[in-house]
Amino acid sequence: MNTLTTKQGIGTKVQLCTMMFMQYMLSAVWWVPLAAYLSHTLRLEVYQVSLVLSAMAIGAMASSFIGAIADRYFAAEKILAVLNILTGVFLLLAAQQISFVPLMTCVVLAMLCHMPTQSLTSTIAMSHTPSEQFPRIRMFGSVGWVASGIFSVIALHVMHLSAFDDTNLPMYCGAAICFVAALLNLRLPHTPPSVDKRAGISVMDITGFSAFSLMKDKNYRAFMILTFLAIIPFNLYHVYGSMILADEHVQNITVTLNLGQLAEMFFLVITTSILIKSGIKNTLIFGMIALVVRYASFYIGAETGLQWFYYIGIIVHGLIFGLFFVGGQVYTDNVAPKEMKAQAQGLLFFLVWGIGFLIGTLWNGWLIGLFRDGDKCNWPIVFAISTVFSFILLILFVFLFKPVALKTDK
Structure with a gap:
C-alpha cells in the first residue's frame, strides 16, 4: 500500500513538473524576443511598443477573475486546458499581423487567456504538494523557459534561417506548444473547486478582492505594497530585455536572456532550504539585493561598454525571481x-x-522614449534610475517587513 502511494505521489509530481515545463516554455518562446521584433522589425514607435507589451499586465488583471471562477465552479485543470487552446489560437492570429492596432488586439487577447494560467498552475501545484516544496516544482517552469531557446538554435543553426528572434516565427512556435500543453493538462490530477458554488459569488469574488482581507495584517500589507513597487524596476528587464540586447547588437537574444533562467533553475532548487533556514524576510531581502546588483551591473556595462557586466545582471535573474517573487x-x-x-x-x-x-511597462517605456535619440537609448541614465529605486525599496523592506515564521508541513 505504501509502495502504491509512493508511486502515485511520484506520478503526480511528474505531472506537475511537466505542467510547469510546458507552461513556461510557451511563455518564453514568443514573449522574450517580442520587444525586439516590435521595435527593430516592425519599427513601431516606443509608445506603441509599450502599449503592446502592456498586454501581459492586462492579462494578469484577469487572473483574479479566473481564480474566483475556479474556486467555485470548475476544476482548475480543465480551465487551464481551455485557456491554453485559446492562447494558441490568438497567437496564430497575432503572427499574421503587421500593423499596430490588429497586432495589439491579438496580443492582448492572447495574454488575457495566458496570464491567468500562472496563478492556476500555482494553485494546482500547491493543492497536491506542501507549499514549501512548491519552488522545486516551479523550477521546471524555469527548465521549460530555458528549453524554449532550442527553437532559436534549430532555426538558425539547423534550418539555417537568417533570423528568428526578431521575426513572427516565435509566435507560431508558442501556438504549437499551447496545443500540446492543453492535451497534457487534461491528464493532470483533479483539482476540484475549493468553495461550495451554492455560497454565491459577488463582485469582490469576481475581482479577487475578497482576499483583500489579508491586507489587514500589517506585515502582509507591507509585503504587498513593496512587492507592487518592486515590479516596476523588475519590469525594465523582463519586458524590454530583448530591446536592450538588440541595441547592444547581441546575437541569439533568446538564448542569452535564458542564461537568467538557467540560474533561476538552481536558485529555485535551494529556495525551499533558504525559506526554511533563513525565513521569509531574509529570503525576500536576498532577492531585493539581487535586483540592485542587476541594474548596477547594467549601468556599469552601459557606461564602460563591457558587455560581460550585462551577463552578471542577467544571471542574477534567478535570485530575483526565485527568492523574491516565488x-x-x-x-x-x-x-x-x-x-x-x-x-x-x-x-x-x-x-x-x-x-x-x-x-512598470508604461513608466519604463516612457523612460526609454525620454532618453532615446534615434535608434539608440541613453541606457546608463535609465539603469541608474532603476538602481536607485531598487535600493530604496530594499531599505524599506529591511525596516517595514517583519513577518512571523512560515508554517511548514512536517
Whole structure:
C-alpha cells in the first residue's frame, strides 16, 4: 500500500513538473524576443511598443477573475486546458499581423487567456504538494523557459534561417506548444473547486478582492505594497530585455536572456532550504539585493561598454525571481485561509503582475522614449534610475517587513 502511494505521489509530481515545463516554455518562446521584433522589425514607435507589451499586465488583471471562477465552479485543470487552446489560437492570429492596432488586439487577447494560467498552475501545484516544496516544482517552469531557446538554435543553426528572434516565427512556435500543453493538462490530477458554488459569488469574488482581507495584517500589507513597487524596476528587464540586447547588437537574444533562467533553475532548487533556514524576510531581502546588483551591473556595462557586466545582471535573474517573487507566492499561500488560496494568488497577480506591471511597462517605456535619440537609448541614465529605486525599496523592506515564521508541513 505504501509502495502504491509512493508511486502515485511520484506520478503526480511528474505531472506537475511537466505542467510547469510546458507552461513556461510557451511563455518564453514568443514573449522574450517580442520587444525586439516590435521595435527593430516592425519599427513601431516606443509608445506603441509599450502599449503592446502592456498586454501581459492586462492579462494578469484577469487572473483574479479566473481564480474566483475556479474556486467555485470548475476544476482548475480543465480551465487551464481551455485557456491554453485559446492562447494558441490568438497567437496564430497575432503572427499574421503587421500593423499596430490588429497586432495589439491579438496580443492582448492572447495574454488575457495566458496570464491567468500562472496563478492556476500555482494553485494546482500547491493543492497536491506542501507549499514549501512548491519552488522545486516551479523550477521546471524555469527548465521549460530555458528549453524554449532550442527553437532559436534549430532555426538558425539547423534550418539555417537568417533570423528568428526578431521575426513572427516565435509566435507560431508558442501556438504549437499551447496545443500540446492543453492535451497534457487534461491528464493532470483533479483539482476540484475549493468553495461550495451554492455560497454565491459577488463582485469582490469576481475581482479577487475578497482576499483583500489579508491586507489587514500589517506585515502582509507591507509585503504587498513593496512587492507592487518592486515590479516596476523588475519590469525594465523582463519586458524590454530583448530591446536592450538588440541595441547592444547581441546575437541569439533568446538564448542569452535564458542564461537568467538557467540560474533561476538552481536558485529555485535551494529556495525551499533558504525559506526554511533563513525565513521569509531574509529570503525576500536576498532577492531585493539581487535586483540592485542587476541594474548596477547594467549601468556599469552601459557606461564602460563591457558587455560581460550585462551577463552578471542577467544571471542574477534567478535570485530575483526565485527568492523574491516565488518566495512571495509561498508566503501568500502560507498566510491565506484554505478557502481563498486561489483568490489570494489571483489577487497577488492582479496587484503585482497586473496593475504594478502595467505601471512598470508604461513608466519604463516612457523612460526609454525620454532618453532615446534615434535608434539608440541613453541606457546608463535609465539603469541608474532603476538602481536607485531598487535600493530604496530594499531599505524599506529591511525596516517595514517583519513577518512571523512560515508554517511548514512536517
